[in-house]
Amino acid sequence: MINKIFESLQSAVADVHDGATVMIGGFGTAGMPAELIDALIDQGARELTIVNNNAGNGDTGLAALLKAKRVRKVVCSFPRQTDSYVFDALYRSGEIELELVPQGNLAERIRAAGAGIGGFFTPTAYGTKLAEGKETRLIDGRHYVLESPLHADFALIKAYRGDRWGNLVYRKTARNFGPIMASAAKVAIAQVSEVVPLGALDPEAIVTPGIFVQRVIEVPQAAHAGLTRAGGHAA
Amino acid sequence: MKRLNRDEMAKRVAADIPEGAYVNLGIGVPTLVANHLDAGKEIFLHSENGLLGMGPAPAPGEEDDELINAGKQHVTLLTGGAFFHHADSFAMMRGGHLDYCVLGAFQVSVTGDLANWHTGAPDAIPAVGGAMDLAIGAKQVFVMMELLTKQGESKLVAECSYPVTGVQCVDRVYTDLAAFDVTPDGLAVREIYSDIGFDELRKLAGVPLIDATQNRRAA
Secondary structure, three states, X not given: OOOOEEOOHHHHOOOOOOOOEEEEOOEOOEOOOHHHHHHHHHHOOOOXXXXXXXXXXXXXXXXXXXXXXXXXXXXXXXXXOOOOHHHHHHHHOOOOEEEEOOHHHHHHHHHHHHHOOOOEEEOOOOOOHHHOOOOEEEEOOEEEEEEOOOOEEEEEEEEEEEOOOOOEEOOHHHOOOHHHHHHHEEEEEEEEEEEOOOOOOXXXXXXXXXXXXXXXXXXXXXXXXXXXXXXXXXO | OOOOOHHHHHHHHHHOOOOOOEEEEOOOXXXXXXXXXXXXXXXXXXXXXXXXXXXXXXXXXXXXXXXXXXOXXXXXXXXXXXXXXXXHHHHHHHOOOOOEEEEOOOEEEOOOOEEOOOXXXXXXXXXXOOHHHHHHHOOXXXXXXXXXOXXXXXXXXXXXXXXXXXXXXXXXXXXXXXXXXXXXXXXXXXXXXXXXXXXXXXXXXXXXXXXXXXXXXXX
């Protein structure tokens, strides 16, 4: 019997090695797998390269991982937010490397890695600082920039429900990078609010089929409506 | 000198968005446009973080941390709205499926180059988000900004001095004093909102302008 359900957060992240590239889902705190990140902090892996849309909010989640000095490099589109002070300080003191990627390129580079694409031409960022030094091509009268896929050793994502085969559905805008990060990582680890029996998820509505997911861990969430967290402005 | 406030500018932009349009409103001032869209028209608002059919802010106590917009503010979903992942969301932009996007700007050049992501200050932490994708993706790229900086310098320029977000990508600029179309012949004044004349506007803008206000009146 195939069972991808892990019993503890600790066991789910036990083999993340020093120097690993780890994708972390979420757009700000929506979809950020906070409990998996806490487990990664406890686990102790260092010199990580983190791929996320942002670079942490406040003192929790990704910001806590940065604060614990476990991260060598961040690949993201929007590090600067009203509450990204942990990243800001590390960046200004030269303790962390930043690879800034336009958000659509970030998403497509992740998608490309998961789809086995070796590179793609995109019009985004043509003629800007973020395309400096990159190969360009004129295709049907439009300028494009060559971008490469973004692979990862691990992806930590948050979904709503999952089953023992790793099939996932998400909740509202917490879906964001989850599905594509799952496909781009060698090992995708999903924390889900609820583990459901095989067959409980509507096959027509499964968003991430289990082939992309290696580990599922149940982390019940507090009631969603009515909760507010500091978010900060970010695009 | 008479000038529009930001809400009045947003109202002008909103009036030009037709029923059935798929629209992305950038973070900051452009989000005001949503408040002025004709409630009688069905217009689809897209948010880069994975929703179409975005509705207004929820009532107090109804906020959901997993239902937010690109500015990470709580929003709602209209009946018939949809959620999707990030690669699909940006395919909507980059694939040319959005009809309009409305963005803020530091500068717009006479050829439609846009600068809105980075001041170029050496100590600034750069952040780009979805700005570069929006700039090249939507069929019509509208900019909404004050014409002059606080120091009185025109934000319409021969060439952007700030790092650009996109090249030749802006179609129209709405400002507090006038609206401008970017045309192959240069910047055309579409409508003057102030009590100043074309010549005075040209002096303030500091770049060559074509007077197309007559066309609009005739239309």
